[in-house]
Amino acid sequence: MNKKIPLAILLTATATAALAGPIEEQIRFRQSAYSFAAWNIQKIKAQVVDHPETYNKDTVAAAANAIAAVANSGLGALYGEGTDQGIGWKQTRLKPEFFQKKDEAIKIANTFNEAANELAKVAATGDVNLIKTQFGKVGESCKSCHDLIRIKE
Amino acid sequence: MKVTIHIWDLPHRLFHWLLAVSVVAAYITAKIGGELIDWHGRLGIFILGLLVFRLIWGFIGSTHSRFSTFFPTFSRITAYLKGQWQGIGHNPLGAISVIALLTAVAVQVGTGLFANDDIAFEGPLFDYIDKDFSDKLTGLHSTTFYILLGFVVLHLIAIVFYRFVKKTNLVKPMLTGKKEVPRALAETLAPEHTTIAFGAVRFILSLIITSTVVWGVSGGVTQLYPIQNQQQAANESTTTTVAPPAPSSF
Numbered sequence: 001m002n003k004k005i006p007l008a009i010l011l012t013a014t015a016t017a018a019l020a021g022p023i024e025e026q027i028r029f030r031q032s033a034y035s036f037a038a039w040n041i042q043k044i045k046a047q048v049v050d051h052p053e054t055y056n057k058d059t060v061a062a063a064a065n066a067i068a069a070v071a072n073s074g075l076g077a078l079y080g081e082g083t084d085q086g087i088g089w090k091q092t093r094l095k096p097e098f099f100q101k102k103d104e105a106i107k108i109a110n111t112f113n114e115a116a117n118e119l120a121k122v123a124a125t126g127d128v129n130l131i132k133t134q135f136g137k138v139g140e141s142c143k144s145c146h147d148l149i150r151i152k153e
Numbered sequence: 154m155k156v157t158i159h160i161w162d163l164p165h166r167l168f169h170w171l172l173a174v175s176v177v178a179a180y181i182t183a184k185i186g187g188e189l190i191d192w193h194g195r196l197g198i199f200i201l202g203l204l205v206f207r208l209i210w211g212f213i214g215s216t217h218s219r220f221s222t223f224f225p226t227f228s229r230i231t232a233y234l235k236g237q238w239q240g241i242g243h244n245p246l247g248a249i250s251v252i253a254l255l256t257a258v259a260v261q262v263g264t265g266l267f268a269n270d271d272i273a274f275e276g277p278l279f280d281y282i283d284k285d286f287s288d289k290l291t292g293l294h295s296t297t298f299y300i301l302l303g304f305v306v307l308h309l310i311a312i313v314f315y316r317f318v319k320k321t322n323l324v325k326p327m328l329t330g331k332k333e334v335p336r337a338l339a340e341t342l343a344p345e346h347t348t349i350a351f352g353a354v355r356f357i358l359s360l361i362i363t364s365t366v367v368w369g370v371s372g373g374v375t376q377l378y379p380i381q382n383q384q385q386a387a388n389e390s391t392t393t394t395v396a397p398p399a400p401s402s403f
Contacts, residue, residue, distance in 0.1 A: 038271070038272075041272065041273050042273070044273075045273040049191065049273070132188070133188065135188075135273070136187035136188030136189075137187060139186060139187045139188070139190065139272045139273050140185070140186050140187035142271075142272045143186035143187070143270070143272060144186075146270075146271065146272075152291075152292045152295055152296070153288040153289050153291060153292035
């Protein structure tokens with residue numbers, strides 16, 4: 001009976017890993033996801049913060065939806081065992097301590113999800129001030145995760 | 154017998170306290186991030202201005218603001234170590250501390266101008282270098298901050314040491330600009346005819362040079378000489394602004 005528990009864990013782990021692919025692939029996918037999010041973040045920054053005179057409701061709403069889609073895509077699956085070492089598009093900057101700080105990271109991930117979904121919601125209203133504030137909150141959640149588990153260059 | 158002399162002129166004192174306040178504010182805004190990161194950037198530009206001003210004032214300010222008055226030369230340091238140094242402004246150790254602090258702040262400003270946070274912030278000169286190099290400078294920006302922090306802590310310890318051990322109040326002269334010194338010392342080292350007072354013309358000149366540099370670094374140069382690919386990007390984004398593609402179509 002007791003022997004079956006480790007086996008079940010092993011099977012689940014293998015299944016999850018198989019779903020996300022080998023280490024390099026997980027790293028590459030998550031780097032791509034964040035790059036794609038960065039592109040959309042830059043669009044919002046440009047039209048809402050830096051040059052509000054260029055604000056376009058549809059572009060910003062589409063960008064916010066894209067960020068929310070990245071946040072909701074289940075990025076956690078790309079942080080499998082061993083993915084603190086390896087090259088995706090380039091060497092990963094995930095700290096090895098990530099695996100000890102997983103609970104904290106999950107908390108931040110949830111904050112990011114909520115912030116990104118809220119951003120998509122306010123972007124649809126077209127209220128630039130609300131978008132600006134909420135955009136700042138998304139940035140804060142990005143930063144808290146970077147501070148926790150990302151290696152500084 | 155003591156006399157009161159003018160030691161730190163008003164621009165010097167303003168520089169000092171504005172720098173102290175802006176560095177603390179820059180630290181706080183960087184730690185919080187989010188919307189405040191833009192304020193961190195603005196504070197960085199402001200600190201750049203303070204630094205440029207201090208550099209110029211170090212050549213054309215009043216006597217005790219000038220680098221030539223206090224620069225820790227070899228002979229001054231040896232005299233100081235032998236206990237023979239005599240002076241009114243920064244002593245050689247204090248001068249080293251001043252230079253260390255200014256250099257550390259300059260490193261923070263210099264790296265910050267090219268930095269990016271991989272979220273929603275790019276320094277005003279980010280576009281002049283490639284992303285990898287900017288990432289390196291960003292890493293440095295956060296590491297070398299601790300060197301600055303170390304110098305600031307030493308600076309504060311020295312002030313406390315002077316206050317309670319050497320019974321000298323260093324803070325008051327930095328607030329009032331005035332310092333009490335023995336008459337003999339004042340007469341030999343700073344007789345009226347050798348001291349240079351605050352000059353309005355020199356001050357205005359410093360401000361003009363400072364604002365030109367700050368304007369140039371914070372975007373003026375990019376406006377005058379747009380980077381090639383950035384100009385293209387700007388043109389493209391103008392097109393998007395005029396006729397935004399419907400998000401549903403590719």
